[in-house]
Amino acid sequence: MGKLLLKIYQIVEDKGGLQCRLTLASKTGISRQQAAVVRDKASMVKQFKDVARELLQEEIEDLLK
Numbered sequence: 001m002g003k004l005l006l007k008i009y010q011i012v013e014d015k016g017g018l019q020c021r022l023t024l025a026s027k028t029g030i031s032r033q034q035a036a037v038v039r040d041k042a043s044m045v046k047q048f049k050d051v052a053r054e055l056l057q058e059e060i061e062d063l064l065k
Contacts, residue, residue, distance in 0.1 A: 004064065005035035008048045011063050012055060020055045027051045 009032050013021040025031050028047055030038065038044070052060050 002035040002038045002040050002044075004040040004045055005030070005038065005048055006032070007064055008045075008052050008060065009035055011060050012052050015056050015058075023055055024048070024051055 009021060009024065012024050021032070028044075028051055030044070030048075049060060
């Protein structure tokens with residue numbers, strides 16, 4: 001289950017709004033619904049973090065703890 005991916009989705013939506021969440025889905029190719037059922041693979045988590053950092057213009061590592 002993609003608990004970390006869902007957490008990144010939540011952070012992006014909380015800080016950037018719906019448009020940022022939709023952009024995260026578009027850039028990663030994984031919807032929030034898909035993120036809920038896929039495994040948190042290291043490569044996917046890195047991709048999500050990178051896109052989130054780009055969208056929010058800040059590091060999200062501390063928010064994931």
